[in-house]
Amino acid sequence: xxxxxxxxxxxxxxxxxxxxxxxxxxxxxxxxxxxxxxxxxxxxxxxxxxxxxxxxxxxxxxxxxxxxxxxxxxxxxxxxxxxxxxxxxxxxxxxxxxxxxxxxxxxxxxxxxxxxxxxxxxxxxxxxxxxxxxxxxxxxxxxxxxxxxxxxxxxxxxxxxxxxxxxxxxxxxxxx
Numbered sequence: 321x322x323x324x325x326x327x328x329x330x331x332x333x334x335x336x337x338x339x340x341x342x343x344x345x346x347x348x349x350x351x352x353x354x355x356x357x358x359x360x361x362x363x364x365x366x367x368x369x370x371x372x373x374x375x376x377x378x379x380x381x382x383x384x385x386x387x388x389x390x391x392x393x394x395x396x397x398x399x400x401x402x403x404x405x406x407x408x409x410x411x412x413x414x415x416x417x418x419x420x421x422x423x424x425x426x427x428x429x430x431x432x433x434x435x436x437x438x439x440x441x442x443x444x445x446x447x448x449x450x451x452x453x454x455x456x457x458x459x460x461x462x463x464x465x466x467x468x469x470x471x472x473x474x475x476x477x478x479x480x481x482x483x484x485x486x487x488x489x490x491x492x493x494x495x496x
Contacts, residue, residue, distance in 0.1 A: 475491045
């Protein structure tokens, strides 16, 4: 896979690779929430899945489109503040969520939580097809980690990685 990361777009790191591994066996219609460079969505498109990539940053949306072209895959990338512009349902929704609860020095939307994690947990089921799966990356570095875990009734940990200063977890929920 070829990947170019534009300035001010999150560079795929350990959390991205952990999520990608958790999604290895997934198929069907796929929504990449907070797509950044398109790393997750493009990996899914390379497997033949129908992929939409969304983000609140137009630079990231353009970056995902660029990388789709670079990898010769057909993805649809568009602006959306979480689910604000999403229509229809998906078999799989994945979100490599922001991990900081307060504003960063640069105001980086890739790392600011600002409540978006809680909104995703509460709203993602509205956009899943029956039997659909939602995945989210959660870090113990997020100051709201315990609050979010308390909201995740019916979710299960399907991947985790211990890093120097945090534990990164991938959680999954299956819609009945």
